[in-house]
Amino acid sequence: MTTTSGHSAGTAAWAAPVPARLRPGDLAALASIGLRxxxxxxxxxxxxxxxxxxxxxxxxxxxxxxxxxxxxxxxALGTNLLTVTNGQTLTGTTAELPAAAPGMIARLPGVTSVQxxxxxxxxxxxxxxxxPSGETNALSVxxxxxxxxxxxxxxxxxxxxxxxxxxxxxxxxxxxxAARRLGIDRIRPGxxxxxxxxxxxxxxxxxPDTYAPQIDSAVLIGFxxxxxxxxxxxxxxxxxxxxxxTPAVTTRVDSLLGYQANPENPNQVDVSRxxxxxxxxxxxxxxxxxxFLGLGAVALxxxxxxxANIMVISVLERRSEIGLRRALGATRGQxxxxxxxxxxxLSLAGGAAGVILGTAATAAYARGHRELLVIPPQAWAGGxxxxxxxxxxxxxxxxxxxxxxxxxxxxxxx
Amino acid sequence: xxxxxxAGDLGGRPAxxxxxxxxxxxxxxxxxxxPVRALDRVSLAVTAGELAAVAGPSGSGKSTLLHxxxxxxxxxxxxxxxxxxxxxxxxDRELAGLRAARIGxxxxxxxxxxxxxxxxxxxxxxxxxxxxRGQRRRLAADALGRVGLRHRAAARPTQLSGGERxxxxxxxxxxxxxxxxxxxxxxxxxxxATGTAILALxxxxxxxxxxxxxxxxxxxxxxxxxxRIEMLDGHIITDTAAGTGTAVGGGFRHVQxxx
Numbered sequence: 001m002t003t004t005s006g007h008s009a010g011t012a013a014w015a016a017p018v019p020a021r022l023r024p025g026d027l028a029a030l031a032s033i034g035l036r037x038x039x040x041x042x043x044x045x046x047x048x049x050x051x052x053x054x055x056x057x058x059x060x061x062x063x064x065x066x067x068x069x070x071x072x073x074x075x076a077l078g079t080n081l082l083t084v085t086n087g088q089t090l091t092g093t094t095a096e097l098p099a100a101a102p103g104m105i106a107r108l109p110g111v112t113s114v115q116x117x118x119x120x121x122x123x124x125x126x127x128x129x130x131x132p133s134g135e136t137n138a139l140s141v142x143x144x145x146x147x148x149x150x151x152x153x154x155x156x157x158x159x160x161x162x163x164x165x166x167x168x169x170x171x172x173x174x175x176x177x178a179a180r181r182l183g184i185d186r187i188r189p190g191x192x193x194x195x196x197x198x199x200x201x202x203x204x205x206x207x208p209d210t211y212a213p214q215i216d217s218a219v220l221i222g223f224x225x226x227x228x229x230x231x232x233x234x235x236x237x238x239x240x241x242x243x244x245x246t247p248a249v250t251t252r253v254d255s256l257l258g259y260q261a262n263p264e265n266p267n268q269v270d271v272s273r274x275x276x277x278x279x280x281x282x283x284x285x286x287x288x289x290x291x292f293l294g295l296g297a298v299a300l301x302x303x304x305x306x307x308a309n310i311m312v313i314s315v316l317e318r319r320s321e322i323g324l325r326r327a328l329g330a331t332r333g334q335x336x337x338x339x340x341x342x343x344x345x346l347s348l349a350g351g352a353a354g355v356i357l358g359t360a361a362t363a364a365y366a367r368g369h370r371e372l373l374v375i376p377p378q379a380w381a382g383g384x385x386x387x388x389x390x391x392x393x394x395x396x397x398x399x400x401x402x403x404x405x406x407x408x409x410x411x412x413x414x
Numbered sequence: 415x416x417x418x419x420x421a422g423d424l425g426g427r428p429a430x431x432x433x434x435x436x437x438x439x440x441x442x443x444x445x446x447x448x449p450v451r452a453l454d455r456v457s458l459a460v461t462a463g464e465l466a467a468v469a470g471p472s473g474s475g476k477s478t479l480l481h482x483x484x485x486x487x488x489x490x491x492x493x494x495x496x497x498x499x500x501x502x503x504x505x506d507r508e509l510a511g512l513r514a515a516r517i518g519x520x521x522x523x524x525x526x527x528x529x530x531x532x533x534x535x536x537x538x539x540x541x542x543x544x545x546x547r548g549q550r551r552r553l554a555a556d557a558l559g560r561v562g563l564r565h566r567a568a569a570r571p572t573q574l575s576g577g578e579r580x581x582x583x584x585x586x587x588x589x590x591x592x593x594x595x596x597x598x599x600x601x602x603x604x605x606x607a608t609g610t611a612i613l614a615l616x617x618x619x620x621x622x623x624x625x626x627x628x629x630x631x632x633x634x635x636x637x638x639x640x641x642r643i644e645m646l647d648g649h650i651i652t653d654t655a656a657g658t659g660t661a662v663g664g665g666f667r668h669v670q671x672x673x
Contacts, residue, residue, distance in 0.1 A: 019511035020544020030541075037529045324525040327486060328586075329514020329542035331507045407486040411521070412477070 031341035045310040046350030048303025053354025053383035055296030060379035061362030067282035069371035095268035116236035143226035159187035159204030167222020211274035311398035323410030336403035343395020351387025440492030469636035470645035518587030522599035526571035539586035557589040577608035
């Protein structure tokens with residue numbers, strides 16, 4: 001206890017009192033008075049902050065959920081796929097991969113599977129000979145090896161793939177988009193398509209290929225059949241290489257592929273790793289994200305003004321309460337703390353509601369798209385922190401005004 | 415200092431002749447055109463254990479006197495001492511601490527919070543005295559017992575009659591056992607029978623040792639107290655503490671010294 005010196009010496013025994021501190025629990029109870037007594041008003045004034053935080057949490061949550069889904073898909077498909085495509089010559093014409101390239105690549109240590117496709121140029125596919133020749137549906141006809149789906153990251157949606165027997169016969173398998181464009185959704189026995197005066201029997205339809213979308217729009221035929229029926233030259237145009245599933249091995253094979261595929265002109269070969277492009281896509285932010293984050297920020301600003309406004313009104317209405325508390329021994333600081341804490345609590349309640357709302361929206365979207373629900377910690381923690389800061393800023397001025405009220409003004413003016 | 419310690423001070427406080435409340439040549443001027451001189455060089459001493467009434471018509475300065483005695487406002491000139499402490503030398507925080515520990519207020523409008531129970535309202539009287547919640551509620555229940563309202567502890571203020579509400583307000587004022595209780599028109603909103611009961615309660619409190627000062631415009635109320643201080647136009651015109659019950663200081667002025 002500090003004793004203020006210089007008090008009249010005649011009256012001893014009374015020392016100057018020191019104001020007590022408010023305990024955190026007491027301050028919290030004081031802060032909640034406004035919310036408890038005026039629930040509707042509190043709810044409406046916290047709405048702006050709730051909407052702002054919900055928008056921010058949902059935007060970040062949706063982005064994180066879809067990128068998590070993409071990463072999960074990449075993980076499932078493996079990151080050990082490398083593709084080799086024919087590049088261009090120095091003069092700008094399309095280079096050809098040597099026919100021996102797949103065999104050469106297969107000799108590299110660490111390579112577990114080599115499959116390839118070859119584009120059969122100048123061949124269009126129709127559902128029947130009566131279709132006008134102009135309606136090609138932009139489909140390509142590719143020769144393909146029998147192990148292609150597993151290596152390229154796809155699988156059979158229906159029927160069967162080419163095998164050692166059918167790759168020699170006029171038999172075709174459709175990519176997912178090719179089947180759709182031809183209007184074929186189901187493989188039935190005897191179903192066939194028409195290409196260069198020849199029927200090809202359909203045995204299967206592939207699932208969409210995340211890594212190699214070019215396969216989706218292709219009609220796949222075995223290499224021997226393509227050479228026999230469609231005058232195909234047998235040169236591969238795209239080679240799918242799977243390595244041992246170790247990043248270091250994949251990287252090493254990656255660096256050797258160009259020389260191994262075309263030792264004479266390694267620079268005429270394009271080597272790429274499809275998983276890299278998808279990972280970059282997973283990290284990329286959508287253009288709409290920025291827009292919605294901006295809208296969320298605007299909602300937060302409007303919410304802050306709403307909280308400030310409601311606190312100013314609250315201070316005006318509760319003058320007599322302020323005066324009473326001053327008479328009961330509240331310091332200016334304690335009055336200021338009460339109203340500041342009330343603004344923060346109000347804003348925090350809005351922020352918490354916003355986090356719940358934004359999470360629910362993300363969960364609904366993720367469920368609809370069969371994605372994992374991922375809310376980044378910085379989204380909800382940031383939302384709550386923003387709410388606290390906004391409450392503090394919005395409540396500061398009203399709280400200072402409340403503390404400045406003189407007890408007599410507060411008590412005896414209505 | 416906690417209110418509990420303040421309550422303990424009750425027994426050990428200075429003897430009855432020492433003023434708990436002293437005003438020396440106190441003036442209060444409210445700025446304006448023209449300035450209003452609400453109090454003009456008023457001197458007054460209230461000793462521990464007294465029961466005094468300050469009476470006067472509205473505008474006589476009695477409310478201003480209450481503000482100054484309650485440290486809710488500062489005088490323009492002169493010295494106010496509460497329990498021997500010069501108010502002018504204290505910071506706002508120290509004054510708040512002084513009010514929390516040593517002054518109980520009772521108002522005409524009760525000022526009870528509708529958001530909490532009677533017990534909670536009374537316990538709020540100790541909120542700023544640094545006492546834990548459990549102890550506050552125990553002291554509040556005790557104070558409610560002293561005003562005869564222990565059975566209404568769980569009720570809301572709106573469920574009470576006017577007289578009961580004022581009893582709750584009194585319980586809030588005395589929960590920390592302050593040496594001084596200032597009552598501003600405590601019967602102003604009550605019918606005469608209820609008002610009389612409230613006055614009887616304040617007398618009981620006084621009999622138990624608390625200094626009680628009642629501000630009133632009702633002379634019937636003032637007539638009940640041992641000491642009557644009558645005010646008019648910012649001056650004390652009668653103070654029965656002089657023993658005679660007649661006007662002091664030449665009829666219209668209280669003793670003026672050192673001006």
